[in-house]
Amino acid sequence: MMIISILASIGFVLAVTTFIAGFRMIKLKEQRAEASLHRLNGYLTIIFYVTVATVSIIHGTGILYILAWLLGLVIHIFKLVLVKKGLAVRYGGYLGAMLILTWIVVIYTHLPTYIF
C-alpha cells in the first residue's frame, strides 16, 4: 500500500538521522544540539513506527508479523528505559544499531512503491 510505504520511508529517514545524532552525541562539541535532535527525531521515529505497525496490522497480517512488530516496539521502549536509567552511554550504541537494523527490515518489507 502506498500509505504504508510513505510512512515507512519517513520513519526510516528519522531513524537514520537519530542514529547519526546518537553517535555524534559522544563528541563534546555542540552536544546540546545533537542531543535535542536525537531526542526529537527519536520520539518521532517511535510515533511513525507505531503508526506503520498499526496500519500494517489493520490491513491483515499473520501472528508472526504481529510478534515481529511487537519485538521492534520492545527494542524502542528498551532504549528509552536505558536512557532514563542513565545507561545510554554504555549500552546505547548496541541498541541504536538494533534499532537501525529494525528500520532496515521495516523499509525493505514495505519497499516504496510510489516510484513508477
Add this chain to the structure above:
Amino acid sequence: MHNTLFTKTLTILLTFSYISFPILSLASKEINVPEDFKSIILAVNHASNDDVIVVAPGHYSENIIIEKPLTLRSRNGALTTIISSDDPKKPVLNINKTKGVRIIGFTIEGSERSGIYIYKSAENKILNNVVKNNYNGIHLNYGRDNIIKDNSSDENVTGIYLYFSDNNEISSNNANSNVDKGIVLHESHQNRILKNQVVDNTWNGITLTSSTKNVIKKNTVVKNTFPLVITNKSVDNIVEDNKTMRRIHLIVPVILIYLAIFMYLVERKIFITYYRIKE
C-alpha cells in the same frame, strides 16, 4: 442336455476371451530407460499410445519428438534426470500435433530454440520440470488446453512463451532470471496465468501483446525492469491480485539514507543556531 450346456458355456468363454484379449493387450505398459531402451528417443519411437516411459537418473543428450499420447517421466526427479539438446538448433522436447502427452520431472537445457516446444497440440501436461539455458524455456505454438504447472523456467532468454495459443493454464511456475522476459503472450487468448513467480528478469515480467480475455492473477512479479506490459490491442484481460515491484525500488532505501544525512545536517544547523540565539 449336458453337451448343450457345456457347448454354450464354452462358447461364452471363448467369445469373452476373444473380446477381452485385445482390450487387455491395449492397456498401457511401462517402458524403462535405459533398461528396456538405451535412449529416450528409442523408447518414444517404440512406445504405443498411452504408454508410460520411466527414465532413470542420468544425463541424456537428445532431441526428442513426441507425436503420440504418452507419459514421459523421470524416476527420481528433475535434479538427477537431465536432457540436454544434442542439436542446439532444435528443441529438446518437441510435442508435435498430438494430444495427451505428459512430461514430468526433467531438467531440460541447452537448446537455442526451445526447451519444451508444443506445436499444434492440445491437452498436454508439463509438470515439475526445470527448464533452463534455452532460448525459449517453454514455448507453446498454436497450443490449446495444455497445463503448464510447477515448472521452473529460469535463465533462458524467455521463460514461457505463448504464441497463438489459447485456453491454456500456466500456473505455479517460476520464470525467473531470464535474459529477456519472464512470461510472454502473443495473440493468445483465454489463458489462465496464475500464481507464478516472475522475478528478476532483465526486461518485462509478464507481457501481453494482442492477447485478450486472459486471466492474470496472484502472480508475484518483482525485480523486473517492467513488471506488467500490456499493449493497446490486449483488451478484456483480468489482471488482479498480482504483487508487482520494479527493480528500481530496491535503491530507494539508499536514496532515503542520503536524504536522512541531508536532513540531519539541516536539523543540526537549526538546533545549533537556536542554542546560540538562546545564549
